Amino acid sequence: MHSSPSRVPCPSAGEAACVDAALAAFARQRPPLPLGVAYSGGADSTALLLGCARLWPGQVVALHVNHGLQEAASAFESHCVAFCQRLGVPLRVRRVQAAHAKGESPEAAARAHRYEALLALAAEPPALRAIALAQHADDQVETVLLALSRGAGLPGLAAMPARWQRGGLAWARPFLRVPGAALREWLAKQGLKTVEENSAGNDAGNSAEMGWVEDPSNASARYTRNRIRAQVLPALQAALPGFRAAFARSAAHAAQAQQLLQEVAAQDLAACGAAPPVIAALQTLSPARQANVLRYWLASCHASSPSSAQMTELLAQIAACTTRGHRLRLKVGAGYVLRQGERLQWLENG
Numbered sequence: 001m002h003s004s005p006s007r008v009p010c011p012s013a014g015e016a017a018c019v020d021a022a023l024a025a026f027a028r029q030r031p032p033l034p035l036g037v038a039y040s041g042g043a044d045s046t047a048l049l050l051g052c053a054r055l056w057p058g059q060v061v062a063l064h065v066n067h068g069l070q071e072a073a074s075a076f077e078s079h080c081v082a083f084c085q086r087l088g089v090p091l092r093v094r095r096v097q098a099a100h101a102k103g104e105s106p107e108a109a110a111r112a113h114r115y116e117a118l119l120a121l122a123a124e125p126p127a128l129r130a131i132a133l134a135q136h137a138d139d140q141v142e143t144v145l146l147a148l149s150r151g152a153g154l155p156g157l158a159a160m161p162a163r164w165q166r167g168g169l170a171w172a173r174p175f176l177r178v179p180g181a182a183l184r185e186w187l188a189k190q191g192l193k194t195v196e197e198n199s200a201g202n203d204a205g206n207s208a209e210m211g212w213v214e215d216p217s218n219a220s221a222r223y224t225r226n227r228i229r230a231q232v233l234p235a236l237q238a239a240l241p242g243f244r245a246a247f248a249r250s251a252a253h254a255a256q257a258q259q260l261l262q263e264v265a266a267q268d269l270a271a272c273g274a275a276p277p278v279i280a281a282l283q284t285l286s287p288a289r290q291a292n293v294l295r296y297w298l299a300s301c302h303a304s305s306p307s308s309a310q311m312t313e314l315l316a317q318i319a320a321c322t323t324r325g326h327r328l329r330l331k332v333g334a335g336y337v338l339r340q341g342e343r344l345q346w347l348e349n350g
């Protein structure tokens with residue numbers, strides 16, 4: 001469930017002070033300890049790991065997932081091992097085979113595998129009670145823009161929640177209101193640099209391990225997210241300097257509205273005879289409520305989500321279903337919606 005991130009004063013990008021404010025706000029939330037920090041070795045999660053290790057000495061564990069997606073994956077893992085050793089923070093590592101299913105994007109598959117791996121790492125003894133992730137305000141803006149670019153509905157526009165519960169763990173994104181540039185500035189203030197900068201400077205007192213690695217795939221224009229980061233965010237910064245906070249508010253409004261729709265859908269599904277719904281009861285609802293309850297039924301009972309075109313067709317078929325003999329059969333998501341007597345039915349292979 002979404003909850004609004006704590007208010008962190010971040011008047012402009014590039015202000016290291018707002019990182020300290022975000023960490024202080026996270027401390028006030030008192031996450032249950034011990035806490036895992038999802039640590040990729042990149043700048044953002046390095047800042048989060050360092051900040052949390054200072055807040056809760058001896059109570060923080062770094063969690064690294066080796067996706068094996070890039071040749072660089074084992075170098076990232078070695079870097080994480082070395083950095084955590086220097087920091088005196090225990091590190092748990094898990095390797096995953098991030099193969100993606102047909103029709104699924106490689107990034108989405110990697111994300112799903114990452115969450116499963118983080119859950120498994122947290123369950124290793126001694127079990128952790130919370131996990132923090134390092135997504136920041138720019139990531140949130142990118143998520144909203146990606147959702148808009150796909151024509152997503154409220155669940156997509158709600159973007160990433162700041163706090164939620166899953167798998168018996170409290171999850172948090174403490175940096176969701178912090179601009180990415182502020183994190184880089186904060187890291188520089190702590191004397192940290194990229195490992196390349198460290199090696200180039202040959203700084204013995206600040207060896208290569210005490211920094212972060214730049215993920216080369218973050219620069220690739222192949223990914224829409226990277227194009228948004230490189231081209232759209234600078235334009236927004238120039239035209240609408242307050243866009244991060246404004247987009248975050250819109251995402252929070254969308255999250256709240258989505259929660260309300262879920263509650264209405266749960267009530268409507270119960271009033272339609274529960275799952276699967278009774279067709280005549282569905283017909284008494286407005287088309288918008290029918291679509292809402294159908295989406296809820298398909299997602300919660302069958303992990304299936306109809307496209308806009310499929311939903312339009314499904315509503316038309318339900319409206320036309322006024323006689324006993326009227327048949328209904330429609331491809332929806334990964335399966336089929338059929339008529340079975342007075343009710344709808346969902347079958348994987350209809």
Ligand SMILES: Nc1ncnc2c1ncn2[C@@H]1O[C@H](COP(=O)(O)OP(=O)(O)OP(=O)(O)O)[C@@H](O)[C@H]1O
Nearest residue numbers: 038039040041042043044045063064065133134135
């Ligand atoms: N391989 C990984 N292992 C553990 N956690 C990860 C890994 N990759 C990402 N995460 C977590 O998920 C968050 C979002 O991932 P994303 O890929 O957007 O970030 P990133 O570019 O890797 O960020 P960062 O600069 O922190 O490394 C990261 O901030 C981090 O907390």
